[in-house]
Amino acid sequence: MINNxxxxxxxxxxxxxxxxxxxxxxxxIGGGRQENSAEHSWHVALMAFTLQEYxxxxxDIPKVIQMLLIHDLVEIYVGDIFLYDEEGREEIKxxxxxxxxxxxxxxxxxxGVIFKDLWNEYEGKSTREAEFALVLDNLQPILNxxxxxxQNITGKKLKRSQVIQKKLFIKDYSExxxxxxxxxxxxxxxxxxxxxx
Amino acid sequence: MINNxxxxxxxxxxxxxxxxxxxxxxxxIGGGRQENSAEHSWHVALMAFTLQEYxxxxxDIPKVIQMLLIHDLVEIYVGDIFLYDEEGREEIKxxxxxxxxxxxxxxxxxxGVIFKDLWNEYEGKSTREAEFALVLDNLQPILNxxxxxxQNITGKKLKRSQVIQKKLFIKDYSExxxxxxxxxxxxxxxxxxxxxx
Numbered sequence: 001m002i003n004n005x006x007x008x009x010x011x012x013x014x015x016x017x018x019x020x021x022x023x024x025x026x027x028x029i030g031g032g033r034q035e036n037s038a039e040h041s042w043h044v045a046l047m048a049f050t051l052q053e054y055x056x057x058x059x060d061i062p063k064v065i066q067m068l069l070i071h072d073l074v075e076i077y078v079g080d081i082f083l084y085d086e087e088g089r090e091e092i093k094x095x096x097x098x099x100x101x102x103x104x105x106x107x108x109x110x111x112g113v114i115f116k117d118l119w120n121e122y123e124g125k126s127t128r129e130a131e132f133a134l135v136l137d138n139l140q141p142i143l144n145x146x147x148x149x150x151q152n153i154t155g156k157k158l159k160r161s162q163v164i165q166k167k168l169f170i171k172d173y174s175e176x177x178x179x180x181x182x183x184x185x186x187x188x189x190x191x192x193x194x195x196x197x
Numbered sequence: 198m199i200n201n202x203x204x205x206x207x208x209x210x211x212x213x214x215x216x217x218x219x220x221x222x223x224x225x226i227g228g229g230r231q232e233n234s235a236e237h238s239w240h241v242a243l244m245a246f247t248l249q250e251y252x253x254x255x256x257d258i259p260k261v262i263q264m265l266l267i268h269d270l271v272e273i274y275v276g277d278i279f280l281y282d283e284e285g286r287e288e289i290k291x292x293x294x295x296x297x298x299x300x301x302x303x304x305x306x307x308x309g310v311i312f313k314d315l316w317n318e319y320e321g322k323s324t325r326e327a328e329f330a331l332v333l334d335n336l337q338p339i340l341n342x343x344x345x346x347x348q349n350i351t352g353k354k355l356k357r358s359q360v361i362q363k364k365l366f367i368k369d370y371s372e373x374x375x376x377x378x379x380x381x382x383x384x385x386x387x388x389x390x391x392x393x394x
């Protein structure tokens with residue numbers, strides 16, 4: 001007999017399969033389709049492993065990685081909201097909390113609390129781990145957009161200044177990462193992927 | 198000026214974007230396309246976090262997660278070889294080593310060694326971490342195949358006995374996980390996703 005504990009864990013593992021069909025504004029290399037939130041989560045988690053030396057002292061990198069693996073799971077129920085859609089992002093907050101409640105309650109109680117706390121910590125943006133995770137989550141789309149020559153954001157071509165306004169907090173975190181990001185943003189403008197101004 | 202170290206790390210991060218277009222035999226929910234190795238890697242990494250209590254004592258779970266995040270990266274150059282294609286899997290081993298050399302050499306030397314050692318450790322299948330990673334990597338496709346009603350494996354409908362032969366090592370690792378896996382295999386036979394016999 002499968003015990004309830006394992007059954008709950010497996011129900012969670014089956015449910016999160018659905019993150020693979022939550023599509024983002026970004027594209028993938030080759031342009032065949034939009035990027036989904038599962039592969040985006042993989043990419044940022046591996047970035048945390050690769051770029052760990054740029055994290056502030058005493059940042060718990062395994063915790064950052066776990067946070068990034070789950071940070072977008074609520075999108076299974078509420079979808080991905082475009083970073084530049086301010087109104088949409090405010091409206092969605094209550095729904096995201098409900099989504100977290102629904103999803104993490106599939107897990108055994110003790111584990112559901114751990115996952116939900118970790119997700120809330122990310123949303124709170126205030127701990128060292130959440131800060132580094134947020135930097136990576138904002139860096140990845142800039143890189144992806146440039147390297148995939150993403151033209152998918154139909155009718156939503158962003159201005160350089162809009163991108164910089166949203167991403168400038170990276171500079172406060174790491175001058176090095178920001179210098180790289182800004183270089184990519186400027187090369188994206190040259191390619192016509194962002195508008196000047 | 199961007200230093201060489203960060204430039205190498207970012208070159209690696211840009212290159213691994215390509216894992217998102219390495220498609221596997223498995224499908225995704227809804228059946229719209231095949232699963233790719235990036236989202237598969239995300240799924241197994243999150244399984245390691247969720248199922249950590251089934252790992253053998255003293256298994257380093259963050260290391261398992263890092264291993265799973267990189268375990269399929271060589272497929273960027275050599276593609277995904279179907280688990281049941283014995284001949285293909287033997288032939289590919291040298292090419293995979295070359296692919297690992299090529300990919301991880303994008304990173305700064307010290308970091309390239311860490312990544313390559315971790316990948317080799319996974320391939321070696323002998324440490325506690327590699328053992329647990331291998332169990333999860335073999336469990337995920339069974340679950341995915343069942344929950345997505347995968348019909349994508351054209352002309353390759355597997356027999357129950359073939360699947361069990363490949364996956365039976367999970368039983369030696371964890372009776373609990375195996376009992377669950379076997380239940381899913383049998384339910385897959387009932388659904389017609391695997392052939393009887």
